[in-house]
Amino acid sequence: MTGTSARTDDKTLRILSTSDLAGIDISLTDVVDVVEQAYRTLADGRSANPRKLTVKPEDGHSVSYAMLGRDGVREVVAIKTSYKHGLDKSRDQQHYYTTLTVYDDVTGLPVAMMDCGRIGALRTPAVSALLARECAPPDSRSALVIGTGTQGRLALPFLLTTLPRLDRLMVHGTHPDGLAAVREQLHHHFPDRELEVVDDVRTAAAEADVVVATAGQHTRAAVESDDLKPGALSILVGHGIAPSTLQRADRVVATSAAQMKVTGTDMADDNGNFPAVDAEFPDVLADRATGRRSADERIFAYNSGLVVTDIALGHRFAQLAIEQGLGTRVSLWQ
Template sequence: MSPTYAPPGQLWLLPQSQQEGLDVDRTKVIEVVEQAYRALREGGSQNPVKTIVDGPADRSLSYSMVARDAGSDTVCFKAVYEFDPRRTRDAYRFQSFVFLVDDTTGAPIALMDVVKLGPLRSSATTALFARAARPDARTALVVGTGVQGQMALPMLVAAMPELERLQVFGTYPEGLRAVQDSVEGREVETVTDLREAAGGADVVIGAAGLSATQEVRRDWMKPGSVAVLLGYGVHADVCHGADHRIATDTAQMHATCDDLRGPDGELPTVDAQLPDILLGRAPARRSPDDVVFAYNSGMAVTDAALGRYMADLALAAGRGDKVNFW
């Protein structure tokens, strides 16, 4: 039986401040996100392609998504707005939320701030890509030190505890310190030569923002490595020059990655999608020496599943505020 999140006529609000300090289990997060992808093929989940609006002169970026996660019977409506996404005006602003509804009762669950929920599910997806494409990896490099970069390595270690060497490349001292402190009991090495570091990494994670000044190139990467792109920091020539290309969803990739298109405006063929890889229906690589490119585009079905997990944690902890809304 579904729990009661708010009385009729009221809406349960979960701002980020009410989500801080929840007992989030990273292994469980990976499991929840993996099951959401599997259910897209086996469980009747749905995830239409997102709708995107670009402001004039790169002033803003907005997009919305809707999805249904069959595993938790949760419907999710998500909206994101970024002002000054390329950091050219020194006025960056980010707002995002999800509205969750219980699809068994029709009752609202919560309106949640997802400033960290989004990076949490993205980092779990990155870990799933890396584990599938390079399960024997020993060295991982993350490019970028924002929220995405700070969550990437802890989630990767949760999925691949045998990793021996963790590295980060970035330009902001505070961000570098945050990444270094993100993995308890493990050393994270700050690198200054991106080309050298990328050449020795089994897993490269492009988690930088639009203002990234350096990007990993295809000819820097060693045979057998995998590059996962969920932001910036991995050049388009890795996508075009990879031996094997995988994505969370091909249609979503075509809708969101115009910066990866070649001079002819085209994208190379995607060889496999993550739900099929997780179900053993498609390979994460064809050869041990393949350089694999993985495109991690956010999918609202994982927001629905992980949002429900976080909402249940918050409910058990007595978090949030109920307001008269309807």
């Protein structure tokens, strides 16, 4: 199904709020499938994902991103904006706003403008789960998530969606409410699985086949390359693993090599350089590149997120919202 507007001349814009999207039921498998299709379509050259634009003041107290893209299967164009304020403050003092505006590229009409918070909270761990499916060592049984914020809370349920044989599920965090939320999400999606809270993150990393770093920038966790077991996969989403995990990796996979150089500057070496990216993830999913070559190589994967995945998932939410009559119609251009 392509665009979700009714293909009339209705130019009103449907606004989907946080509460509108919160009430939409969507399975983890559905999310993974939508995200995977978006990557495959990009690898096939049918979608466009230009490099993101970034604005950051000299004192680093805020950061803004603007991302434009086109989904060639769904035939929609969208613009995502992201603004975070208070990077120099604690998590509860920060402000974060992100929106996605989708247009039907067949009719030329607007589809919806929506809060992109839930979309990002689902899309990012789905990408990590796909990276794990393609790049984790064979017969992986243990996973460690560092961080209990938005991206950490669904990391384990998504990992279990693509790697159901995982049987040791560890989390490291310092916020009691965050740890409780991680446990709640795990038991909601997988009631029979148990969560192990670890205090010594470096010791836990040495026992994990997959390490997913989602912590905020003020975390004290800093897993080094030497902490990782042979064959381990480390996935960087936020913070929690040191630059050595990238600089000394046997193989580097990135959702986008260009974006890694824009948003991953804290992982560069002392001269500001990055190792070469051995494979971009869309090509791995499309069987044009290899994720893992051997069981014992340590792989570093950079999950920066591509706007085409936000577009695909946002469009899916717009479809479901329209079917359910959700949202507010605004005559923005009248």
